[in-house]
Amino acid sequence: MGNPIKATWPISNCLTPLEKGCVHIWSFHTSKPSREVESLSTLLHPNEINRAMRMRSLEVREQAIVGRAVLRIFLAGYLGCDPKEVAFEHTGMGKPVLANRKGLFFNLSHSHGLGLIALSSCAEVGVDIEKIRHIENSLFLAERFFSPWESQTLSRQNTGEMQSVFFQAWTRKEAFLKANGHGLGFGLDRVEVSLGRNETPRIRFVDGCPKEAERWTLLHLEPGMGFMGAAAFQGPGNIRSLTWHWDGKENPRMK
Numbered sequence: 510m511g512n513p514i515k516a517t518w519p520i521s522n523c524l525t526p527l528e529k530g531c532v533h534i535w536s537f538h539t540s541k542p543s544r545e546v547e548s549l550s551t552l553l554h555p556n557e558i559n560r561a562m563r564m565r566s567l568e569v570r571e572q573a574i575v576g577r578a579v580l581r582i583f584l585a586g587y588l589g590c591d592p593k594e595v596a597f598e599h600t601g602m603g604k605p606v607l608a609n610r611k612g613l614f615f616n617l618s619h620s621h622g623l624g625l626i627a628l629s630s631c632a633e634v635g636v637d638i639e640k641i642r643h644i645e646n647s648l649f650l651a652e653r654f655f656s657p658w659e660s661q662t663l664s665r666q667n668t669g670e671m672q673s674v675f676f677q678a679w680t681r682k683e684a685f686l687k688a689n690g691h692g693l694g695f696g697l698d699r700v701e702v703s704l705g706r707n708e709t710p711r712i713r714f715v716d717g718c719p720k721e722a723e724r725w726t727l728l729h730l731e732p733g734m735g736f737m738g739a740a741a742f743q744g745p746g747n748i749r750s751l752t753w754h755w756d757g758k759e760n761p762r763m764k
């Protein structure tokens with residue numbers, strides 16, 4: 510199921526109810542001054558802080574803290590509770606879900622200072638964002654991890670397009686793997702996605718099966734200059750994509 514909608518990212522601080530069939534996608538910055546990171550960290554559960562503290566660099570630690578805090582702020586806004594009261598549990602594959610499964614599905618991704626949160630009221634959703642950057646051995650990686658059709662399509666791109674098409678493939682596949690909750694352990698080559706600037710975003714095959722692929726909607730997202738993103742969910746969806754600028758004072762509120 511393709512989706513030709515081109516996402517735009519107007520700035521907003523207003524949540525609107527997630528009606529049946531709606532998917533909301535919020536982008537936000539994860540690079541914050543230390544005092545803001547500290548203030549956001551007070552929203553987290555001690556386990557979330559401990560997990561972040563084990564991460565390799567200050568940048569990645571702060572990104573994890575801000576990502577989780579913003580996720581809590583948004584979920585609380587949609588659920589009508591305090592961000593600290595949002596309770597997570599994790600599926601066997603590590604996907605965070607709401608402990609009480611209140612009919613609110615979400616997924617989070619962050620990369621190099623930018624984050625995305627996708628929310629849906631009726632179906633699992635997956636989202637991925639990557640900063641487009643030079644990867645030395647992208648064709649080798651594609652041959653190793655992508656399907657033969659995808660790596661051949663990538664090898665036909667001109668040098669200028671190669672990196673963005675590589676990350677288009679990566680984010681589309683990962684969005685699907687995050688929606689079905691398996692993560693990378695599922696195998697990147699088991700899902701084949703459309704590629705190229707003018708191609709409608711869609712899942713082509715799952716385990717070689719076009720029928721399973723047709724059940725999914727895939728969105729192409731460009732949430733910021735130099736970033737590539739994708740979201741995946743089952744069935745059609747009415748999409749809203751917005752940017753949240755946190756001023757340190759006011760959390761997003763329901764209109």
Ligand SMILES: CC(C)(COP(=O)(O)OP(=O)(O)OC[C@H]1O[C@@H](n2cnc3c(N)ncnc32)[C@H](O)[C@@H]1OP(=O)(O)O)[C@@H](O)C(=O)NCCC(=O)NCCS
Pocket residue numbers: 573576577602603604605616617618619620635636637638683686687688689690691692693694695
């Ligand atoms: C989930 C996964 C795809 C994340 O990839 P990433 O590009 O490094 O990170 P992103 O920023 O896009 O996403 C991270 C967020 O995804 C969410 N997430 C974690 N596991 C997830 C899963 N199995 N499915 C969906 N979402 C998941 C979390 O919210 C996480 O952020 P948080 O921990 O701060 O809350 C990857 O770590 C993974 O596959 N993990 C599962 C374990 C696994 O299969 N390992 C085998 C490696 S070969």
